[in-house]
Amino acid sequence: MxxxxxxxxxDLKRLSDEGYDIEIKAGFLLVHSxxxxxxxxxxxxxxxxSTLSLAGDITTVPSDHVVxxxxxxxxxxxxxxxxxxxxxxxxxxxxxxxxxxFSFSNKPAGGYANYHAKMTRYIDIITAEAESAFxxxxxxxxxxxxxxxxxxxxxxxxxxxxxxxxxxxxxxxxLVGLKVGIIGLGGTGSYILDxxxxxxxxxxxxxxxxxxxxxxxxxSPGAASLYxxxxxxxKVDYYQKAYSKLHKNIFAHPLKVTExxxxxxAPLDFVFICVDSASSRQFLVRKLEEMQxxxxxxxxxxxxxxxxxxxxxxxxxxxxxxxxxAIKSIPLSDTENDNEYATNIQICELNALNACxxxxxxxxxxxxxxxxxxxxxxxxxxxxxxxxxxxx
Amino acid sequence: MTADFETSKQxxxxxxIVIVNGRQKVVSKDTLxxxxxxxxxxxxxxxxxxxxxxxxxxxxxxxxKPAGVLVAGDTVKVKKGxxxxxxxxxxx
Numbered sequence: 045m046x047x048x049x050x051x052x053x054x055d056l057k058r059l060s061d062e063g064y065d066i067e068i069k070a071g072f073l074l075v076h077s078x079x080x081x082x083x084x085x086x087x088x089x090x091x092x093x094s095t096l097s098l099a100g101d102i103t104t105v106p107s108d109h110v111v112x113x114x115x116x117x118x119x120x121x122x123x124x125x126x127x128x129x130x131x132x133x134x135x136x137x138x139x140x141x142x143x144x145x146f147s148f149s150n151k152p153a154g155g156y157a158n159y160h161a162k163m164t165r166y167i168d169i170i171t172a173e174a175e176s177a178f179x180x181x182x183x184x185x186x187x188x189x190x191x192x193x194x195x196x197x198x199x200x201x202x203x204x205x206x207x208x209x210x211x212x213x214x215x216x217x218x219l220v221g222l223k224v225g226i227i228g229l230g231g232t233g234s235y236i237l238d239x240x241x242x243x244x245x246x247x248x249x250x251x252x253x254x255x256x257x258x259x260x261x262x263x264s265p266g267a268a269s270l271y272x273x274x275x276x277x278x279k280v281d282y283y284q285k286a287y288s289k290l291h292k293n294i295f296a297h298p299l300k301v302t303e304x305x306x307x308x309x310a311p312l313d314f315v316f317i318c319v320d321s322a323s324s325r326q327f328l329v330r331k332l333e334e335m336q337x338x339x340x341x342x343x344x345x346x347x348x349x350x351x352x353x354x355x356x357x358x359x360x361x362x363x364x365x366x367x368x369x370a371i372k373s374i375p376l377s378d379t380e381n382d383n384e385y386a387t388n389i390q391i392c393e394l395n396a397l398n399a400c401x402x403x404x405x406x407x408x409x410x411x412x413x414x415x416x417x418x419x420x421x422x423x424x425x426x427x428x429x430x431x432x433x434x435x436x
Numbered sequence: 437m438t439a440d441f442e443t444s445k446q447x448x449x450x451x452x453i454v455i456v457n458g459r460q461k462v463v464s465k466d467t468l469x470x471x472x473x474x475x476x477x478x479x480x481x482x483x484x485x486x487x488x489x490x491x492x493x494x495x496x497x498x499x500x501k502p503a504g505v506l507v508a509g510d511t512v513k514v515k516k517g518x519x520x521x522x523x524x525x526x527x528x
Contacts, residue, residue: 319528347457349458354458356490376486377487377488430494433504433505
C-alpha cells in the first residue's frame with residue numbers, strides 16, 4: 045500500500061529513486077539515514093518526519109513547512125546548533141511507535157511546492173555540515189538501502205528499483221504472470237536463468253538431471269564456491285538455491301524430460317531448449333509442438349582452425365505460425381564432423397551471448413522490445429562478427 | 437588465337453577463392469548448393485532427414501543480401517572472397 049503511494053506520487057517516487065531511505069508510516073513521511081553532527085561533532089544518523097497531505101492515493105502540495113526530527117540536535121561543523129531551522133525542542137509521540145525529539149522550521153517564500161523540495165531542503169541544511177566535517181567519508185542521505193519486497197504480489201525478494209529508476213515499469217509489466225521453463229542448465233541455460241530471474245515473470249521451471257560439477261563452474265554465471273562444488277548438488281537444485289535469493293518462484297525438476305513426465309511442462313507459457321543431445325532436442329521440439337507451447341532453441345558450434353576458435357551461435361524461435369520454418373534451422377541429429385567442444389575451453393562468453401540473444405527474442409514476443417525483422421533464426425558468426433537472420 | 441583467349445578466360449573465371457570455416461577453398465562454380473558448402477567444410481559430412489548444418493555467408497554477391505543463412509536445398513552465387521561458416525549449432 046505505501047509502495048503504491050510512493051510510486052504514484054512523483055515527489056515521493058523521486059525521493060525514492062534518488063536513493064533516500066523513505067518510509068510511509070501511519071500517514072507520516074519519514075526520511076531515515078540523514079547524516080548530521082551532534083553536539084560533540086560526532087557523525088550520527090537521524091530521521092526527518094513530515095505530515096503528508098494526500099488526495100486519495102497521491103500527495104498534494106505540503107500543507108505546512110515544519111518537519112520533526114528523531115535524533116540529537118544537529119550542529120554546525122566546528123560550531124553550535126544549526127539555528128536557521130530551530131523551532132521547538134519537545135520529545136513527544138506523534139503516532140504509535142514514532143517519538144520525535146525536535147521540530148524544525150525553515151520557511152521559503154511561497155512555501156514548498158512538493159515533498160521532494162521540502163525534505164531535501166532540510167536534508168541539505170543538516171547534512172552539509174556533516175559532509176564538510178567528514179570529507180573523506182561517503183556522507184550522504186542517499187543511502188540506496190535495499191527495499192524489501194513486501195507487496196503481496198511481488199515475485200522478487202526485494203523491490204525491483206531498477207525498472208522504477210529506468211522508467212520502464214510499463215514494459216516490465218508485459219512479462220508479469222508468465223510461466224517459463226528452461227530445459228538444460230548447462231552454460232547457456234544457466235545464463236538464461238540469470239537473466240529471466242530478474243524479470244517479474246510468475247514462475248521459472250528448471251529441468252535437468254545432471255549434477256553441478258567443477259567444470260560447470262567455468263560456464264556458469266556468478267561464482268560457485270568450493271563448498272558448493274563439494275556438495276555436488278543436482279544442477280537444478282544448485283541454481284534454484286542460488287537464484288531464490290532474488291526470485292521467489294523458481295522450481296527445480298531434477299529429471300530428463302521424456303514422454304512419461306512431459307506433462308510437467310503443460311502449465312508453461314514458454315520454454316527455452318538448451319540441451320546438447322540430438323535425441324533430447326528431437327523429442328522436445330516435437331513434444332512442445334504437440335503441446336502447442338512456443339519455444340526458443342539455442343545452440344552453438346565451435347571449430348578450431350590454426351589453433352584459433354571460430355563458430356556460430358544460433359537462436360531459433362518456434363511459435364504457432366512458424367513451426368515448419370523453425371525446424372529447418374534446428375539440428376536434430378548427431379553429426380560426426382569435428383565439432384570441438386572441449387569442456388576445458390572457457391567460452392562462457394558465447395554461452396552468455398546465446399542466452400542474451402534468446403532472452404531478447406523472447407521479450408520481443410510480448411512487445412517488450414520492438415521486432416521489425418521477425419527473424420525465425422538468428423546466428424552470430426564469430427570470425428566475421430556478424431549477426432545474420434533467417435526470415436522465411 | 438581468339439579460342440585460346442576464351443579458354444584462358446574460362447579457366448580464370450572458374451577458380452574462385454572463398455573462405456570456409458576460416459580456411460581458403462577453391463571453388464570452380466558460379467553457384468553453390470547448401471550441401472556443397474557443407475562438404476567444403478567437412479569432407480566426410482553425411483546427410484539424412486534430420487541433419488541440419490548451420491550455413492552462414494557474408495561478403496556475397498547480391499547487393500540486397502550480401503550476408504545470410506542457407507537451409508537445405510538453398511543455393512547462393514559465389515563471389516571471390518566470400519566467407520562461409522558451417523557448424524552444427526547444437527551445443528549449449
